[in-house]
Amino acid sequence: MNGILPLRLEEVSYVAGGRTIIERVDLSLEAGASTIVLGANGAGKSVLMRLMHGLLAPSAGRVRWNENGARRRQAMVFQRPVMLRRSALANVVYALEAAGVAAAERAGLAREALAEVGLAHVAARPARVLSGGEQQRLALARAWALHPEVLFLDEPTASLDPGATREIESVIRAFDAAGTKIVMSTHSLGQARRLGDEVIFLHQGRVAERAPVQTFFKQPASAEAAAFIKGELPWT
Ligand SMILES: Nc1ncnc2c1ncn2[C@@H]1O[C@H](COP(=O)(O)OP(=O)(O)OP(=O)(O)O)[C@@H](O)[C@H]1O
Ligand SMILES: [Mg+2]
Numbered sequence: 001m002n003g004i005l006p007l008r009l010e011e012v013s014y015v016a017g018g019r020t021i022i023e024r025v026d027l028s029l030e031a032g033a034s035t036i037v038l039g040a041n042g043a044g045k046s047v048l049m050r051l052m053h054g055l056l057a058p059s060a061g062r063v064r065w066n067e068n069g070a071r072r073r074q075a076m077v078f079q080r081p082v083m084l085r086r087s088a089l090a091n092v093v094y095a096l097e098a099a100g101v102a103a104a105e106r107a108g109l110a111r112e113a114l115a116e117v118g119l120a121h122v123a124a125r126p127a128r129v130l131s132g133g134e135q136q137r138l139a140l141a142r143a144w145a146l147h148p149e150v151l152f153l154d155e156p157t158a159s160l161d162p163g164a165t166r167e168i169e170s171v172i173r174a175f176d177a178a179g180t181k182i183v184m185s186t187h188s189l190g191q192a193r194r195l196g197d198e199v200i201f202l203h204q205g206r207v208a209e210r211a212p213v214q215t216f217f218k219q220p221a222s223a224e225a226a227a228f229i230k231g232e233l234p235w236t
Contacts, residue, residue, distance in 0.1 A: 004065045004073050004149050005031040005181060007052060012061035014047055014205075021047050023205045024061070029183060031149075034176055036192040036213070037185040039202035040228060045185035046079060048202060049154045052183065076152040080159075081139035083127035088119060088138050091127045095142040113145035114138075117171050133164030140171050151175060153184040157191065169195060189229060193217060201225045 007029040014022040022044050029035055029052075037045050050056040051063060053076045084091050092110035101109065114120050117137040122130060127138055136156055143151055153172065157165040172195060176182050186192055192199055192213065199216040201209040203224040211221065220226045 003031060004067050005029060006066055007150070008062075008064045009052065010062045010064065012051060012058045012063060014044075014051060014056060015059040016047075021205050022051060022058075025205075025207055026061075027200065027207060027210065029150075029181070031181050033197035034182040034184070034195055036196035036199045037183065037202055038187065038189075038192050038199050038228075039185075040187060043187075043202040044205040045187075045202055046154050047205075049076065049152050049183070049185055053152050073146075073149040074152070075143035075146055075148040075150075077136075077139045077143050077154065077156050079155045081135050083130075083135060083138065085128060086126070087124050088114065088127045088130065088141075089123040091138060092142050092145050096145055099146050101146075109145050110141075113141040116144060116174065117141045118167065131164075133160050133167065136160060136164070136168055137171060140168065140175075144171075144175060147178075148180060150181045150183065153182065155185055155187070157186075157188075165191075189217075201228070203228075 009025050009027050012022060012025045013020060025048065037048060039045050047056065051058055053074060054063065084094060089110055092113055093106045096106040096109055111123065114123050117140050119134060119137055119141060122134060127135065130138060157168050160168065172182060184195060196213045198210065198212050200207055201222065208224040209220060209222040216225065217229060220229055
C-alpha cells in the first residue's frame, strides 16, 4: 500500500543550548497501532514529536517518510494550542486554506470536523473565549479536518480536568477507528494504557524501551521504565 508510513528515524540526535536533548533515536513507526511516547517531564517528548513532524531538523541522523511531499497527510496538535483571534469555525477554515484545500470545500469540511469533536454549537464563538478543554478539541478539529494519515498529539490533555480529558480521549479513539495513525506523547500511565497499543519509553532523550502496552506495564524490560511505572522517577 502506498502511504507516508512507515516513518523512520535513523540515529536521530538533537542538540540545543549545548545539551543533547535527543540522543541517537533509531525507530520506525508503522501504520495501524497507536503509539504512545511516554516519559517524565523533560524527557524530550515534545522535541521528539517536533522532529518526527518535521518542525525541527535533527542535528545528526535522518527522518525519512515512506513518501515525501505529503504535508497534508500529517498533522500535529500541540501541548499548548494557539488559536487565531477569529471564530472557532474560521480557525479550522484557516488550517484548510493553509493546507491548500479549495475555497469552496473549506467551510463544509470545517463544520464536519467541528461536529466530530462536539463543537458544532460554538462554531461562531471567538476561539480564544473557549474553555481549555474546548480549545483543545478545536485544535483536534483543526488537525482532523485534513483527515491525515498520521496525527501527532503532544500531551493533548496535560492541562485538562478528568471530564475534559475523557472527552478528548474519546475523540482520539474515533480518529484511531477511522484509520489515522495516532502518535501521542504523555506522562500519564493511565492514558498510555487507555489509548496505546505500544509504548516508546523515553528517558533523558533516549529510547529506553519499546514494547506492546500490555508487556510494557506487566514486564518492563528496563530499570528506568520499571521505576517510572512505580512512581520513583518523576523528574529526570
Ligand atoms: N530549544 C531548546 N534549547 C535548549 N533546551 C531545550 C530546547 N528545547 C527543549 N529543550 C530542553 O530539552 C529537554 C526536553 O524538552 P521537552 O520539551 O522535549 O520535554 P518533554 O518530555 O516534552 O517534557 P514535558 O512533559 O514537561 O512536556 C528539556 O530539558 C528542555 O528544557
Ligand atoms: Mg512536552
